[in-house]
Amino acid sequence: MPLIEELPVNQPPRASAGWAYVPDTGPIAAQQPSTRGDRKRLAATAAASRNQSATATAKQQKAIQQRLDSLDKENYRDGISVPVPPRKEKVGRKMTSNVRRILTYQRGFAHYLADEEANNPNGITYQLPTLPPAVPGLAKEQNATARSKRRSTVTKGAMTSEAASSDARDATDTSQTKGRKRGRPSSSHKPNIAESNLMDATDTDAARVKPEESQDAEMSNAPTITQAQQESTPVPAQQQQQQSPQPPSYPPEWDHDPLLASSASEVPRMPSDRVMQLLISEPPLTYNAARATPLEPDKQLPSRKFCGVCGYWGKVKCKKCGEWTCGILECWRGHEGVCPMANAF
Amino acid sequence: MARTNPPASRGRSDLPRAAFVLDNGAYSIKAGFAPSDNIPDSEKLQLCDTIPNCIVRSRERKTYVASQIDEITQWSDAAFRRPVESGQLVNWEAQKEIWDYSLFDERTASSKTFIHDPANTLLLYAETPNAMPALQKNADEVIMEEWGFGGYLRAVGPSLNAYNDLHPVFEDAEAPKAQSSLANLPMECLLVIDSGYSYTTITPCFQGKPIQRAIRRLGLGGKHLTNLLKETISIRHFDLHQDTKTVNDIKEDVTFVSRDLKADLEKTWKGNKNWQRPVSPPIADDMDIDQKGSTEDIRVDCVLPDGVTITRAFTRPHDPSAAAARKRKLAATNPDSNEVVMTLGNERFTTPEIVFSPSDIGSQQPGLTDCVIQSLSKLPPLVQATMLANTIVVGGNARIPGFVERLQDELRAKVKSEWSVRVRNMEDPILSTWLGGARFTCNHRSVVEEYAVTKAEYQEHGSNWLLRRFAYSH
Numbered sequence: 073m074p075l076i077e078e079l080p081v082n083q084p085p086r087a088s089a090g091w092a093y094v095p096d097t098g099p100i101a102a103q104q105p106s107t108r109g110d111r112k113r114l115a116a117t118a119a120a121s122r123n124q125s126a127t128a129t130a131k132q133q134k135a136i137q138q139r140l141d142s143l144d145k146e147n148y149r150d151g152i153s154v155p156v157p158p159r160k161e162k163v164g165r166k167m168t169s170n171v172r173r174i175l176t177y178q179r180g181f182a183h184y185l186a187d188e189e190a191n192n193p194n195g196i197t198y199q200l201p202t203l204p205p206a207v208p209g210l211a212k213e214q215n216a217t218a219r220s221k222r223r224s225t226v227t228k229g230a231m232t233s234e235a236a237s238s239d240a241r242d243a244t245d246t247s248q249t250k251g252r253k254r255g256r257p258s259s260s261h262k263p264n265i266a267e268s269n270l271m272d273a274t275d276t277d278a279a280r281v282k283p284e285e286s287q288d289a290e291m292s293n294a295p296t297i298t299q300a301q302q303e304s305t306p307v308p309a310q311q312q313q314q315q316s317p318q319p320p321s322y323p324p325e326w327d328h329d330p331l332l333a334s335s336a337s338e339v340p341r342m343p344s345d346r347v348m349q350l351l352i353s354e355p356p357l358t359y360n361a362a363r364a365t366p367l368e369p370d371k372q373l374p375s376r377k378f379c380g381v382c383g384y385w386g387k388v389k390c391k392k393c394g395e396w397t398c399g400i401l402e403c404w405r406g407h408e409g410v411c412p413m414a415n416a417f
Numbered sequence: 418m419a420r421t422n423p424p425a426s427r428g429r430s431d432l433p434r435a436a437f438v439l440d441n442g443a444y445s446i447k448a449g450f451a452p453s454d455n456i457p458d459s460e461k462l463q464l465c466d467t468i469p470n471c472i473v474r475s476r477e478r479k480t481y482v483a484s485q486i487d488e489i490t491q492w493s494d495a496a497f498r499r500p501v502e503s504g505q506l507v508n509w510e511a512q513k514e515i516w517d518y519s520l521f522d523e524r525t526a527s528s529k530t531f532i533h534d535p536a537n538t539l540l541l542y543a544e545t546p547n548a549m550p551a552l553q554k555n556a557d558e559v560i561m562e563e564w565g566f567g568g569y570l571r572a573v574g575p576s577l578n579a580y581n582d583l584h585p586v587f588e589d590a591e592a593p594k595a596q597s598s599l600a601n602l603p604m605e606c607l608l609v610i611d612s613g614y615s616y617t618t619i620t621p622c623f624q625g626k627p628i629q630r631a632i633r634r635l636g637l638g639g640k641h642l643t644n645l646l647k648e649t650i651s652i653r654h655f656d657l658h659q660d661t662k663t664v665n666d667i668k669e670d671v672t673f674v675s676r677d678l679k680a681d682l683e684k685t686w687k688g689n690k691n692w693q694r695p696v697s698p699p700i701a702d703d704m705d706i707d708q709k710g711s712t713e714d715i716r717v718d719c720v721l722p723d724g725v726t727i728t729r730a731f732t733r734p735h736d737p738s739a740a741a742a743r744k745r746k747l748a749a750t751n752p753d754s755n756e757v758v759m760t761l762g763n764e765r766f767t768t769p770e771i772v773f774s775p776s777d778i779g780s781q782q783p784g785l786t787d788c789v790i791q792s793l794s795k796l797p798p799l800v801q802a803t804m805l806a807n808t809i810v811v812g813g814n815a816r817i818p819g820f821v822e823r824l825q826d827e828l829r830a831k832v833k834s835e836w837s838v839r840v841r842n843m844e845d846p847i848l849s850t851w852l853g854g855a856r857f858t859c860n861h862r863s864v865v866e867e868y869a870v871t872k873a874e875y876q877e878h879g880s881n882w883l884l885r886r887f888a889y890s891h
């Protein structure tokens with residue numbers, strides 16, 4: 073009764089009693105992300121493993137989700153309630169109705185999250201507020217003096233200033249050129265500062281490793297404030313918030329900022345104070361919009377397999393349950409003893 | 418009064434001088450009064466207390482609040498309740514009890530955290546990034562209406578780190594001396610990675626303020642590492658599913674982030690030829706260095722608590738002798754044996770590995786490095802570069818050896834080689850946010866006064882006003 077499925081491989085698997093070695097190069101390759109020039113092969117492996125996983129049953133997906141949920145638990149057992157011990161005496165304060173309501177409101181995290189999603193479909197929590205009259209002008213004053221003192225330290229440490237500006241120029245130029253070539257929406261609709269230049273260069277190792285993906289890689293799916301604001305002019309305000317006419321959070325002047333200009337002759341520099349001040353006065357994203365987003369499938373490394381018994385690379389797959397073991401007999405026996413599908417046939 | 422004075426001095430004398438800094442973490446509260454004078458950081462830290470932010474019910478069904486849990490000796494089967502769920506302060510019934518116990522009740526609060534007179538205290542409350550507005554409003558209302566603080570300022574916790582003295586951290590030789598006031602200014606560009614109990618956040622800060630559009634979150638934190646280690650130990654050694662505290666202790670003692678996963682896995686695999694090679698046979702001199710390098714033992718022996726003589730798990734170097742192996746085997750089968758030992762190998766580094774490779778547990782989330790890249794991609798290019806050169810890691814997971822180095826290695830491999838990548842650890846990453854807050858209230862009184870609200874303002878304008886105001890001023 074063979075328990076291990078033999079995956080189609082190039083070399084004949086070496087069989088022994090009841091189980092087989094299945095060479096699985098995925099994990100070994102996967103943990104060498106720095107290997108240059110191996111990308112194509114890695115991508116191919118990734119594609120292969122994706123196809124494989126596409127056939128994974130809904131049951132397996134469910135098992136993964138259950139495991140992730142269990143790792144997120146506070147207590148191993150469900151439904152445990154730990155009552156708050158009663159206070160022996162009240163401390164002379166009279167509780168306000170707000171406080172009483174909040175204390176007795178027993179909804180959990182999921183409830184609040186659902187509420188927030190319903191109220192803020194665009195991924196931002198607040199409209200850019202109209203300034204409350206109480207906010208004094210002090211900030212600007214104070215910041216202005218501080219800034220003038222600090223200006224010199226801005227790029228210090230990032231790189232030598234010479235290298236810095238030339239690099240930045242290169243980076244900016246390449247990305248903008250490519251952006252245009254690829255017919256990306258022009259910057260007149262949104263500030264393209266969101267574009268990444270992190271890996272964007274033609275003459276570096278990084279570029280060789282990731283030749284194409286770099287330009288687009290970093291545009292996350294999370295709605296930027298700009299997009300969100302533009303796509304839906306009448307954003308439903310939060311229920312409690314007063315409705316008031318909202319200025320657009322994205323000022324059209326940004327389009328004329330030298331940083332964003334596409335002219336190649338432009339010397340790049342730190343964004344103007346105005347741009348930076350606008351950046352730090354934007355409202356927060358919603359909880360969900362701030363989640364890191366999964367990488368595009370073709371940018372994901374193949375998932376690594378580990379021995380379910382000892383934790384070494386998984387090289388042998390159990391035919392019954394899909395669990396991996398490392399190939400030594402001890403681990404296989406260990407798995408046999410606990411295989412959830414052992415009695416399935 | 419506010420109308421008659423110029424903005425810069427707008428009646429701010431009505432804000433209390435005394436400032437209490439509160440970093441209300443999911444796992445622990447970091448709290449204490451900021452000093453009134455500018456004392457050295459080491460002395461400031463003496464003013465901060467760390468309080469467990471939980472209520473625990475023991476197997477004997479006795480309930481322990483906050484620092485009371487130090488009395489627990491039988492941790493097995495203990496159940497936890499935490500007011501902060503998924504990083505968000507959700508349950509005020511539990512939170513109020515913990516705060517009452519730790520901050521407002523003279524009989525139970527420690528001398529550092531007892532707030533005798535809230536009406537004459539300004540509260541600097543550090544919140545998690547992307548806190549939900551409905552929950553922010555709850556916090557504002559309870560803080561202002563239940564305890565009646567004379568002054569209140571709610572700020573995004575990670576950004577307070579910009580006020581720390583970061584020049585030594587980045588080994589900046591040009592640390593300003595002549596212009597010592599410069600040392601107190603917030604770091605102009607700072608990337609703060611806060612890896613806590615519930616999750617890990619990435620917050621780029623400019624002039625001490627978060628750049629909201631670029632804040633990103635990886636949904637993995639210390640809780641997941643502890644649960645994963647629990648799961649692994651329960652499969653391989655003993656069932657410790659009900660022993661959260663013990664496994665958490667073990668995690669803190671033994672885990673590290675590998676800088677070379679392949680090599681470390683080889684070193685800890687039973688299938689390898691070198692496995693359990695006795696230490697005794699002498700090795701030729703010329704082989705010595707090589708051998709040391711390749712057989713350095715990652716394994717440790719971990720002694721579990723028995724609740725009587727041993728109340729906390731502890732570890733010691735692995736004893737590879739046959740006698741020790743026999744003893745361990747005996748102990749595993751005989752519950753009466755006096756010492757319960759297990760040997761941990763690759764568990765030590767495959768556990769925190771999931772922060773860098775979440776797909777190892779089947780999660781679709783990107784690893785921490787890609788999360789950082791996603792965050793930076795929302796910034797102008799030169800700001801990206803400056804952030805990369807000024808990156809700190811705070812929160813409990815920053816204490817895991819190798820965490821900072823691995824992140825730097827991976828970022829280094831991903832970005833242009835001309836760009837400097839400097840990822841640093843704070844000396845005390847758990848208290849770092851509190852310390853930044855204390856320095857902020859100490860050295861930047863005028864900024865505090867600009868953004869804080871008084872009790873009277875709250876009473877006049879209400880919580881919706883406050884919500885919008887803090888949303889703007891972050």
Ligand SMILES: [Zn+2]
Nearest residue numbers: 379382398403
């Ligand atoms: Zn194995």
Ligand SMILES: [Zn+2]
Nearest residue numbers: 390392393411
């Ligand atoms: Zn199986």
